[in-house]
Amino acid sequence: MIKITLPDGTTQEHSDQTTSLDIARGISERLANDVVAAEVNGKIVDAARPINDLVEDPEQISFRLLTTRDPEALGVLRHSCAHIMARAVMRLFPGTGLAFGPTTGHGYYYDFDLEQRISEEDFPRIEAEMQQIIKEGEPFERFELSREEAVQLCEDMNQELKVEHVKTGLADHGSLSFYRQGEFVDLCRGPHIPRAGKIKAFKLLSIAGSFWKGDKDNKSLQRLYGTAWFSKQDLNSYLEQVEEAKRRDHRVLGKKLGLFHIDPKVGQGLCLWLPKGSTIRALLEEFIKKELINRGYDPVYSPHIGRVELYETSGHFPYYRDSQFAPIFGHDAGRIIDFCIRKLQDDELSPENESALLQAAEIMGYEQQDYKRASTKDEKIAALRKWEKAQERYLLKPMNCPHHCEIYKSQPRSYRDLPVRLAEFGTVYRHEQTGELNGMLRVRGLTQDDAHLFCTAEQVEDEFRHTLQLVQFVLKSVGLDDYRVQLSLRDPKSDKYVGSEENWQQAEASLRKVLQESGLRFEACEGEAAFYGPKADFMVRDAIGREWQLGTVQLDYNLPERFELEYTGADNKPHRPVMIHRAPFGSLERFVGMLIEHFAGAFPLWLAPEQIRVLPVTDKTSDYAQEVVAELKKAGFRVSADLRSAKVNAKIRDAQLELIPYMLVVGPKEQEQRSVSIRDRIESKDIGMLPLDEAIAKFQQEVREKTIRQQFKSTFQAMEASSDESNEY
RNA sequence: GCUGCUGUAGCUCAGUGGUAGAGCACUUCCUUGGUAAGGAAGAGGUCAUGGGUUCAAGUCCCAUCAGCAGCUCCA
Numbered sequence: 070m071i072k073i074t075l076p077d078g079t080t081q082e083h084s085d086q087t088t089s090l091d092i093a094r095g096i097s098e099r100l101a102n103d104v105v106a107a108e109v110n111g112k113i114v115d116a117a118r119p120i121n122d123l124v125e126d127p128e129q130i131s132f133r134l135l136t137t138r139d140p141e142a143l144g145v146l147r148h149s150c151a152h153i154m155a156r157a158v159m160r161l162f163p164g165t166g167l168a169f170g171p172t173t174g175h176g177y178y179y180d181f182d183l184e185q186r187i188s189e190e191d192f193p194r195i196e197a198e199m200q201q202i203i204k205e206g207e208p209f210e211r212f213e214l215s216r217e218e219a220v221q222l223c224e225d226m227n228q229e230l231k232v233e234h235v236k237t238g239l240a241d242h243g244s245l246s247f248y249r250q251g252e253f254v255d256l257c258r259g260p261h262i263p264r265a266g267k268i269k270a271f272k273l274l275s276i277a278g279s280f281w282k283g284d285k286d287n288k289s290l291q292r293l294y295g296t297a298w299f300s301k302q303d304l305n306s307y308l309e310q311v312e313e314a315k316r317r318d319h320r321v322l323g324k325k326l327g328l329f330h331i332d333p334k335v336g337q338g339l340c341l342w343l344p345k346g347s348t349i350r351a352l353l354e355e356f357i358k359k360e361l362i363n364r365g366y367d368p369v370y371s372p373h374i375g376r377v378e379l380y381e382t383s384g385h386f387p388y389y390r391d392s393q394f395a396p397i398f399g400h401d402a403g404r405i406i407d408f409c410i411r412k413l414q415d416d417e418l419s420p421e422n423e424s425a426l427l428q429a430a431e432i433m434g435y436e437q438q439d440y441k442r443a444s445t446k447d448e449k450i451a452a453l454r455k456w457e458k459a460q461e462r463y464l465l466k467p468m469n470c471p472h473h474c475e476i477y478k479s480q481p482r483s484y485r486d487l488p489v490r491l492a493e494f495g496t497v498y499r500h501e502q503t504g505e506l507n508g509m510l511r512v513r514g515l516t517q518d519d520a521h522l523f524c525t526a527e528q529v530e531d532e533f534r535h536t537l538q539l540v541q542f543v544l545k546s547v548g549l550d551d552y553r554v555q556l557s558l559r560d561p562k563s564d565k566y567v568g569s570e571e572n573w574q575q576a577e578a579s580l581r582k583v584l585q586e587s588g589l590r591f592e593a594c595e596g597e598a599a600f601y602g603p604k605a606d607f608m609v610r611d612a613i614g615r616e617w618q619l620g621t622v623q624l625d626y627n628l629p630e631r632f633e634l635e636y637t638g639a640d641n642k643p644h645r646p647v648m649i650h651r652a653p654f655g656s657l658e659r660f661v662g663m664l665i666e667h668f669a670g671a672f673p674l675w676l677a678p679e680q681i682r683v684l685p686v687t688d689k690t691s692d693y694a695q696e697v698v699a700e701l702k703k704a705g706f707r708v709s710a711d712l713r714s715a716k717v718n719a720k721i722r723d724a725q726l727e728l729i730p731y732m733l734v735v736g737p738k739e740q741e742q743r744s745v746s747i748r749d750r751i752e753s754k755d756i757g758m759l760p761l762d763e764a765i766a767k768f769q770q771e772v773r774e775k776t777i778r779q780q781f782k783s784t785f786q787a788m789e790a791s792s793d794e795s796n797e798y
Numbered sequence: 799g800c801u802g803c804u805g806u807a808g809c810u811c812a813g814u815g816g817u818a819g820a821g822c823a824c825u826u827c828c829u830u831g832g833u834a835a836g837g838a839a840g841a842g843g844u845c846a847u848g849g850g851u852u853c854a855a856g857u858c859c860c861a862u863c864a865g866c867a868g869c870u871c872c873a
Contacts, residue, residue: 178868186802277868278801284870289801292868320866324809333846333864389873391799468873502799502871503864511872599873623873650873687830714830722834736832748833755833 176296338513509662560596568626
């Protein structure tokens with residue numbers, strides 16, 4: 070006998086061989102028909118498996134049926150759909166090798182090893198074949214094999230990658246599960262839906278390259294992406310959301326609205342801020358600067374480059390070498406030395422390189438004895454480093470913190486001075502891989518709204534609290550109110566972390582306490598902390614339900630150590646401060662890019678590059694229009710007049726397409742009464758005539774209150790499916 | 799960085815080996831019109847760059863540069 074506890078707390082007893090489907094049937098036939106899977110002791114399992122096989126203690130089973138109404142069930146559905154897709158591909162392309170086929174946030178993919186290239190033109194017939202398989206309605210049947218049998222089966226099916234995976238990746242699994250559906254058998258952890266007919270709506274989305282086990286040195290595979298839903302409506306609203314995201318693409322809107330430009334002649338990933346985009350950025354900067362001064366920050370500036378030694382001290386240079394721009398050397402020949410050090414480290418220095426190196430050394434006038442005498446690799450590298458250090462080397466700064474540490478150190482600090490809060494819109498340069506660059510969201514030159522707080526261990530809690538308040542305030546001001554915090558803590562089992570045990574414990578406890586008090590939604594993730602300290606990241610959801618990682622607050626025990634930062638305590642002895650990195654926006658590039666998509670280009674009045682456009686009905690009121698513009702400018706607005714000899718309809722259309730918040734139509738009537746007719750881009754119609762000074766007061770209030778009047782809210786419920794990242798099977 | 803796709807006027811795109819096209823934007827002229835496009839004319843291109851095949855290349859091949867999607871990465 071087994072004893073199950075249902076979510077409402079009631080218990081039931083069943084015989085040993087009872088399956089979840091049996092239990093559903095006991096409640097109602099209709100429920101049984103809706104069952105997709107079950108959750109047994111918190112684990113999602115096949116509805117068709119006897120529950121007793123899944124538990125250790127048959128007396129204590131928490132049990133829940135998952136139907137088409139449960140978001141977790143979508144993952145099961147999609148995984149099954151991935152199998153069906155693979156089956157269809159194997160029918161159409163005999164000899165297809167199978168790799169992995171997991172679910173993703175909104176769908177699934179399957180990686181295929183196949184000579185013949187699949188293209189989007191093949192999608193209709195693959196989909197037709199899938200439809201056929203679903204119609205055949207065969208069940209998914211699970212069976213288990215020993216490792217030897219599993220290898221044999223995969224060999225018999227000519228699935229080399231599966232054979233390899235069973236032998237290597239799953240080496241510690243005693244027995245392995247497979248699922249059979251008709252002629253299709255796949256090594257798979259499961260679970261699956263009971264019958265293929267549950268899949269009411271699916272679609273193939275795209276094809277892309279991938280690598281076996283994600284390693285670029287491995288075999289390249291073809292990855293077919295698809296999505297699947299419980300109903301046609303769900304599929305359609307998902308596809309609409311995808312379309313909506315495309316319409317909002319900041320790269321398209323940025324071009325259309327003249328916000329920013331990226332030009333290959335300037336360089337990949339280097340953003341040119343056009344006047345309108347710069348206006349938005351300047352407004353955000355101004356806003357935050359004012360806020361920082363109110364909150365006790367001190368402004369600082371630091372240069373765009375710094376000596377390589379500075380980043381050797383901080384540890385950034387050696388650690389992130391590949392994602393930095395190459396150092397700038399005082400002498401061209403320095404690059405040869407740098408190159409040779411790297412070659413030596415990899416044991417790849419050729420005799421030609423070495424003679425070029427000695428020539429370069431001669432040009433720069435270095436003593437060569439050390440190098441020539443050196444016999445081991447390490448001695449040679451040491452000699453080269455000595456040469457290298459004899460000249461100045463600069464790095465485009467990848468981080469602001471080393472500069473700020475030096476500012477901290479530039480004078481003695483007393484405990485009475487702490488906390489010291491140094492703020493700078495610091496521009497940093499990172500040589501991101503080509504494939505990572507993406508409009509403004511991922512660039513090679515970016516400006517962080519950075520600040521570093523230097524405080525005592527006791528002050529960490531307060532500083533963290535203040536920083537959280539600042540980030541919340543900032544997000545609210547731009548209308549982002551849906552977010553959560555990810556608290557990244559250390560992995561207690563790992564020893565990669567710097568800083569004392571005591572510090573970590575205290576820091577993690579303070580962060581957790583402050584977050585709890587704040588009432589913010591947060592989740593703690595063990596093992597996600599940086600080696601130098603725990604951090605809290607703000608995950609912000611935009612108007613169409615996408616999540617972005619923006620602001621961040623990070624504690625740092627490493628840099629104060631490396632830079633030997635100190636303050637004099639009340640005991641008149643030197644102490645080490647704690648450092649906090651924080652950036653409410655992250656980078657201005659990323660933040661503005663995200664805002665463009667969030668507002669779909671329609672910025673609120675306080676941020677809109679052009680807030681108001683005055684549209685004279687005919688040339689006869691041009692003079693009055695210019696007078697209105699002058700008044701509005703005097704009142705602090707960004708405004709222009711459209712004086713073209715076009716009809717007012719055309720002027721309205723253009724202003725509307727440029728997403729200008731307010732249009733003021735002025736004709737003889739308005740001129741006579743010194744008023745304006747307001748048209749608003751949201752209502753898309755005339756919202757009435759107001760005396761000019763009343764209109765100004767209305768607009769000023771809207772700016773002052775940073776009102777968000779227009780925000781598209783998607784009706785799409787972003788259903789977060791449990792995504793199967795581990796790829797275990 | 800890897801795999802695949804793409805690169806034609808300021809923008810969006812057509813053009814399958816034989817004399818470079820459309821719409822919008824732009825310029826000029828006409829038009830003076832009350833809430834999403836008034837009309838006409840004109841100007842604008844080393845078809846991303848470099849090489850190759852061919853009597854002939856925007857079109858076929860190779861390389862480079864850049865963009866897109868995905869992978870991998872993100873202090």
